[in-house]
Amino acid sequence: xxxxxxxxxxxxxxxxxxxxxxxxxxxxxxxxxxxxxxxxxxxxxxxxxxxxxxxxxxxxxxxxxxxxxxxxxxxxxxxxxxxxxxx
Numbered sequence: 001x002x003x004x005x006x007x008x009x010x011x012x013x014x015x016x017x018x019x020x021x022x023x024x025x026x027x028x029x030x031x032x033x034x035x036x037x038x039x040x041x042x043x044x045x046x047x048x049x050x051x052x053x054x055x056x057x058x059x060x061x062x063x064x065x066x067x068x069x070x071x072x073x074x075x076x077x078x079x080x081x082x083x084x085x086x087x
Contacts (some may be wrong), residue, residue, distance in 0.1 A: 037074045
């Protein structure tokens with residue numbers, strides 16, 4: 001859990017490469033959204049850690065599923081680079 005949380009905190013200091021493809025007028029909102037997604041991840045990892053510490057495996061499973069869904073949706077928006085069109 002600590003590795004995931006540490007990586008999340010480190011990621012907050014970086015910007016995704018996809019930022020290069022965003023129009024200038026949209027960059028501020030993109031950056032805010034990115035930070036908020038990381039905050040959601042960090043909160044969820046703390047919730048997961050607490051559930052595990054409490055021995056509440058059902059809650060831990062639910063939170064882990066939320067983390068997985070968050071990862072998938074966030075990567076869709078912030079990580080994947082648009083493909084270059086072939087001529």
